[in-house]
Amino acid sequence: MGLSIEEFLAQDERKDLLRLLTAGSVDDGKSTLIGRLLFDSKRLYEDQLQALERDSKRVGNAGDHIDYALLCDGLKAEREQGITIDVAYRYFSTNRRKFIIADTPGHEQYTRNMITGGSTANLAIILVDARAGVVTQTRRHTFLVSLLGIRHVVLAVNKMDLVDFSQERFNEIREAYREFIRPLNIPDLQCIPLSALEGDNVVDRSARTPWYDGPALLEFLETVSIDQDINMKDFRFPVQYVSRPDLNFRGFSGKIASGVVRPGDRVTALPSGKESRVKRIVTYDGDLDYAFAPQCVTLTLEDEIDLSRGESLVHSDNLPIVGHHFQAIVVWMDEEDMDRNKAFFLKHTTRTTRAHVRETHYRVDVNTMERKEAEWLKLNEIGLVSFTTSDPLIYDRYRDNRQTGAFILIDPVTNFTSAVGMITEPEDDAAFRHKADGQGIIIDMKELGIGEEHHEAVERVCEYLRRIGIGATCVPGRAEEETSPKEGTTKKWHY
Amino acid sequence: METYRLSHLKALEAESIHIIREVAAEFQRPVMLYSIGKDSSVMVRLAEKAFYPGKVPFPLMHIDSKWKFKEMIAFRDAYAKEHNWDLIVEYNKKAYEAGVGPFTHGSKVHTDLMKTQALLMALKKYRFDAAFGGARRDEEKSRAKERIFSFRNEFQQWDPKNQRPELWDIYNTRVNEGESIRVFPLSNWTELDIWQYIRQEKIPIVPLYFAKERPVVEVNGNLIMVDDDRMPEELRKKATMRKVRFRTLGCYPLTGAVESDADTIEKIVEEMMTTTKSERTTRVIDFDQDSSMEQKKREGYF
Numbered sequence: 165m166g167l168s169i170e171e172f173l174a175q176d177e178r179k180d181l182l183r184l185l186t187a188g189s190v191d192d193g194k195s196t197l198i199g200r201l202l203f204d205s206k207r208l209y210e211d212q213l214q215a216l217e218r219d220s221k222r223v224g225n226a227g228d229h230i231d232y233a234l235l236c237d238g239l240k241a242e243r244e245q246g247i248t249i250d251v252a253y254r255y256f257s258t259n260r261r262k263f264i265i266a267d268t269p270g271h272e273q274y275t276r277n278m279i280t281g282g283s284t285a286n287l288a289i290i291l292v293d294a295r296a297g298v299v300t301q302t303r304r305h306t307f308l309v310s311l312l313g314i315r316h317v318v319l320a321v322n323k324m325d326l327v328d329f330s331q332e333r334f335n336e337i338r339e340a341y342r343e344f345i346r347p348l349n350i351p352d353l354q355c356i357p358l359s360a361l362e363g364d365n366v367v368d369r370s371a372r373t374p375w376y377d378g379p380a381l382l383e384f385l386e387t388v389s390i391d392q393d394i395n396m397k398d399f400r401f402p403v404q405y406v407s408r409p410d411l412n413f414r415g416f417s418g419k420i421a422s423g424v425v426r427p428g429d430r431v432t433a434l435p436s437g438k439e440s441r442v443k444r445i446v447t448y449d450g451d452l453d454y455a456f457a458p459q460c461v462t463l464t465l466e467d468e469i470d471l472s473r474g475e476s477l478v479h480s481d482n483l484p485i486v487g488h489h490f491q492a493i494v495v496w497m498d499e500e501d502m503d504r505n506k507a508f509f510l511k512h513t514t515r516t517t518r519a520h521v522r523e524t525h526y527r528v529d530v531n532t533m534e535r536k537e538a539e540w541l542k543l544n545e546i547g548l549v550s551f552t553t554s555d556p557l558i559y560d561r562y563r564d565n566r567q568t569g570a571f572i573l574i575d576p577v578t579n580f581t582s583a584v585g586m587i588t589e590p591e592d593d594a595a596f597r598h599k600a601d602g603q604g605i606i607i608d609m610k611e612l613g614i615g616e617e618h619h620e621a622v623e624r625v626c627e628y629l630r631r632i633g634i635g636a637t638c639v640p641g642r643a644e645e646e647t648s649p650k651e652g653t654t655k656k657w658h659y
Numbered sequence: 660m661e662t663y664r665l666s667h668l669k670a671l672e673a674e675s676i677h678i679i680r681e682v683a684a685e686f687q688r689p690v691m692l693y694s695i696g697k698d699s700s701v702m703v704r705l706a707e708k709a710f711y712p713g714k715v716p717f718p719l720m721h722i723d724s725k726w727k728f729k730e731m732i733a734f735r736d737a738y739a740k741e742h743n744w745d746l747i748v749e750y751n752k753k754a755y756e757a758g759v760g761p762f763t764h765g766s767k768v769h770t771d772l773m774k775t776q777a778l779l780m781a782l783k784k785y786r787f788d789a790a791f792g793g794a795r796r797d798e799e800k801s802r803a804k805e806r807i808f809s810f811r812n813e814f815q816q817w818d819p820k821n822q823r824p825e826l827w828d829i830y831n832t833r834v835n836e837g838e839s840i841r842v843f844p845l846s847n848w849t850e851l852d853i854w855q856y857i858r859q860e861k862i863p864i865v866p867l868y869f870a871k872e873r874p875v876v877e878v879n880g881n882l883i884m885v886d887d888d889r890m891p892e893e894l895r896k897k898a899t900m901r902k903v904r905f906r907t908l909g910c911y912p913l914t915g916a917v918e919s920d921a922d923t924i925e926k927i928v929e930e931m932m933t934t935t936k937s938e939r940t941t942r943v944i945d946f947d948q949d950s951s952m953e954q955k956k957r958e959g960y961f
Contacts, residue, residue: 169929177855181667252803253796255849262667264847276824283826396663405680409713417709419677419828424663448711456663460676460709473684497824511829514684572829579833581823 179257182390183264185282185314187305188291193322197291197360198267201367201382202256251281260386275530275544276497278308279584283570286390287316289381294327294357297337303344304530310348311493311546311586313566316388317345318354320381324373325359331375349563352388356381394457395565399423399431400484401477402513402558402568407462415446415462416471421513421567423479424456425463430480433471434558437608437639439480440467457567474515476558483606484560484568485590486639491525492585493562494549496541498575500582504540508582510553512571517555519573524549541583550591562586608639616640668856672705675844677828678807679709679791682842683716685832686789689842692778693719693746695731696908697864698793698845701853704862705844706791707742718745720790722781724773725755726910728886734865749781761912762891769910771958779815779959782839789832789840797849801956807846813837815959851931858924868927870904870919881915 188194254265266281282288288309292302309317319341327333338355345353356365357373358381364370367382379387404418425431429442445452446462455461463477471477478484496502502521510519527538527547541547562569573583607622609615614622619640626638665673682689691706693699706715721735739746751759754772761769782790796803806822808830823831834840845853857864875882876890876898883890885898890912903916904927921927 169925172932173855173858173925173928176851177668177859178666180664181670253847254803255797255847257849257851262849262852280824280826284828391664394663404677405684405710407710407713413712415712417680419673446712448708458670458673458677459665460673460680462711509833511831513829514681566827570827570829572824572826572831574831574833579831579835581825581831584824584826 176257179260179262180390181262181264182287182385182388183266183285184385185266185268185278185285185288185309186291187268187278187282187288187309188320188322189293189296189299189301192291192293193360194291195267197289197320197322197358197366197381198254198265200360200363201263201265202254251277258382258386263385275304275308275546276495278305279312279495279497282309282312282314283584285312285314286393287318287385287388288314289318289320291320291322292337292341294321294323294330294333294337298340298344300531302341303533306341306345306348306350307528307530307533310345310350311495313349313562313586315350315393316352316354316390317350318356318381318384320360321355321357322360324357324364325362329357329364329370329372331373334373334376354378354384354388356384395422395567396424396456397422398482398484398560398565399425399429399477399479400558400560400565400568401425401431401463402515403471403473403475403477404514406472413464414468415464416477417460417462418514419460420455420457422457422565423482424454425479426454427451431465431477432480432483433469434476434478434484435486435556436470436475437606437611438467438469438471440465440469442466474513474555476513478558484558484565486556486558487590488554488556489522489550489552489591490557490559490587491548491550491589491591492571492587494541494547494573494583494585496543496545496547496583498580498582499543500575500578500580501542502540502583507576509574509576510551510557510571511574512557512559513568515555515557516574517553517557519551519553522550522552548588549585551585559587561588563588606639610639668852668859671848671852672708672856674828674847675702675705676709678830678842678844679706681830681832682789682791682840683710686840688785688787689717689789689791690720690747690782690785690787691715691717691791692793693721693735694793694908695721695727695735695865696793697853697857697868698795698848700862700864701848701856702791702793702845703742703744704860715744718747720747720749720781720785720787722774722778723748723750724769724777724910725750726760726769726773726889726912728865728867728884728908728911728914730867731865731908734863738863747781747785749777749784751777751780760889761910762889766913770913773910775959782815787839788834789842791842791844793845794843795848795850795853796843796846805843805846805956807843808832809841809843810834811839811841811959815839817841817956817959819957851928854924854928854931858928865908867905867908869922870902870926871922872900873903873916874898875901875903875916882917883914884911884916886911 186194186198252267254267256263268278268281290302290305292298321334321337334357357376358365364372365380367380369380400421400423401418402421403416407415407417425442427442427444431442432439443464443466445455504521507518507520509516524538524540525548526535527541527545529536530546538547560568569587571585572581575582609622622638751773759769759772794802806825810823811817874885876894882903885895901918902920904919904921905914905916908914919930921930
């Protein structure tokens with residue numbers, strides 16, 4: 165060892181951060197596993213342990229063992245019920261990394277909490293009981309994890325001590341799980357046999373699983389590469405706050421949602437389509453040569469262009485989708501059922517606008533992943549829904565960009581967060597997208613003063629240009645806003 | 660070669676700045692609660708960073724229980740002046756004039772009247788619709804479950820059973836008249852993160868955090884510092900000089916000191932890494948009853 169405290173701090177300050185989600189059934193020993201991680205990584209203080217021993221005697225469920233679960237079950241009512249009912253965040257760190265754990269319940273009616281805990285996670289630990297194997301709940305949790313776009317999954321086959329550390333049993337569960345996730349989008353899976361209660365393969369590899377040659381859980385968490393998880397290719401900068409301290413300074417503050425930006429970059433303001441170049445990347449700690457997601461910066465531009473909160477700056481050669489009509493996978497989080505006549509508030513990046521549900525295409529049975537017919541959604545249901553917004557959204561598909569593809573839906577009466585959505589497809593005829601590789605032209609009809617009556621002709625020109633290899637996109641004027649979104653969906657709604 | 664990886668401190672900083680700007684952009688009358696402690700000092704620095712080169716667009720407010728350490732008040736006034744802060748100081752005048760204090764009324768009554776009620780009155784007086792607090796989720800169990808944007812009804816109460824889902828970094832800021840949101844930009848910071856950040860950013864903090872010879876009395880296992888003569892005579896005369904420091908700061912009769920030689924941030928961190936007590940054990944207020952913090956939070960305490 166022999167590190168001085170200064171050396172230790174210098175080293176520690178450079179660690180990165182891994183956010184993880186844990187999911188499992190009530191009896192899978194999830195809280196015990198988290199308690200074990202906190203305990204064994206030496207981040208538990210003595211007095212917390214003393215309080216724990218005191219509480220274990222009073223309300224513990226673990227017999228003679230220390231009830232690690234009590235570390236995580238904070239609120240009074242939950243202690244009485246003996247189950248975790250909301251998302252609880254836990255923190256620990258090792259020599260390699262800092263970790264934030266979102267501990268979420270496995271209980272059926274609390275899908276919404278798991279979605280809440282998982283939205284920012286890099287990695288999910290899904291627990292199964294080695295005796296029970298892959299059960300309905302495992303499938304549901306895995307499906308939710310894949311919906312959220314979490315790229316790394318650990319299948320923690322727990323309670324191996326109760327199946328005599330049987331390799332056959334572990335392989336059986338692993339194969340069943342691999343089969344199950346084949347159609348889901350989970351690029352990185354690690355299966356680990358462990359016993360949270362007795363500590364096997366949690367921090368150190370266990371002598372009781374000599375047939376297992378993979379990493380222990382903590383080792384995997386410390387080393388899994390998360391560098392590819394953030395989209396660094398599409399620069400998206402939703403303006404959060406316009407900074408105008410005096411007449412000489414006008415900056416656009418925000419968090420870089422994705423991508424990288426440098427002074428001199430050609431950028432387009434959306435939805436206006438106006439172009440400029442980045443002049444400076446301003447921060448309290450001095451100007452930067454480049455900045456990347458998820459840094460918070462203030463950008464100044466070469467030209468005076470009109471830009472306010474809710475609008476975006478993007479690279480001119482790599483534009484997102486701009487439109488009013490889209491489909492999204494929606495998770496309903498409210499006790500009140502979806503009401504299609506309501507004019508919800510939809511918050512997406514820094515923009516809040518009114519939104520209507522145009523159509524519910526289907527709901528997904530989270531246990532079987534089958535599509536079922538549905539007119540609306542209710543609490544904890546997931547479905548594919550078409551929306552129309554009153555202001556255009558500047559977005560990407562969620563699978564391409566977790567930051568610009570997600571939104572929340574707010575009830576206009578109760579202000580509760582009724583639902584969350586992940587955009588799958590644009591439905592806008594006017595939607596335009598313009599790939600980085602198709603270096604191209606945007607014909608903004610309004611900008612150029614071309615009347616709406618020439619739309620078809622301009623479109624034809626664009627089509628021709630694309631055919632001969634020149635990227636081109638037509639942006640019509642705003643007149644299309646007044647027309648009904650799509651044939652067959654001319655239902656009336658009111659604000 | 661450019662790398663696109665943030666250290667955990669820079670990642671936490673970015674998350675907090677985003678939260679602070681979001682409040683400034685979406686609320687009519689935000690305020691930042693300033694407790695003079697180390698977490699508050701970090702939060703204030705993050706606010707300065709969020710709006711640089713502009714000025715922070717909301718006031719700071721300190722709820723003075725009238726029992727804070729004298730050094731805290733001196734630090735507050737000097738700091739506010741130096742940084743040109745728009746600082747509001749409020750206290751429960753009626754209770755203060757009635758002589759409420761921890762020695763005469765006990766910690767429970769004192770905390771309720773001089774902290775919780777004083778805060779509620781001040782929030783009402785200025786009709787603040789959002790109030791930043793420096794609480795961290797690693798401090799205490801009930802905090803671990805609280806959202807970053809935590810809704811309060813018109814009675815300023817928290818309902819842990821009915822929290823708004825909070826996803827990605829999209830925060831629901833909508834409230835009706837009279838309702839408000841408590842915002843915790845440091846939710847995901849740990850005590851160690853705070854110290855590392857103070858060190859890295861050279862953020863000034865109250866000297867009470869550093870070890871020094873101070874007059875203390877042992878009361879129920881806590882080392883209480885003699886800060887003025889409102890401490891009853893029979894306690895005061897038992898005071899001895901010991902080298903102590905404070906891990907958290909609050910009302911002096913309710914804040915225990917720890918014996919320590921740590922007089923630099925490096926030594927404090929070193930002590931923390933090897934210590935066996937978590938920071939809230941030095942807060943007398945937590946021991947009133949089981950789940951006491953959750954109870955206080957439901958009633959409107961930060």
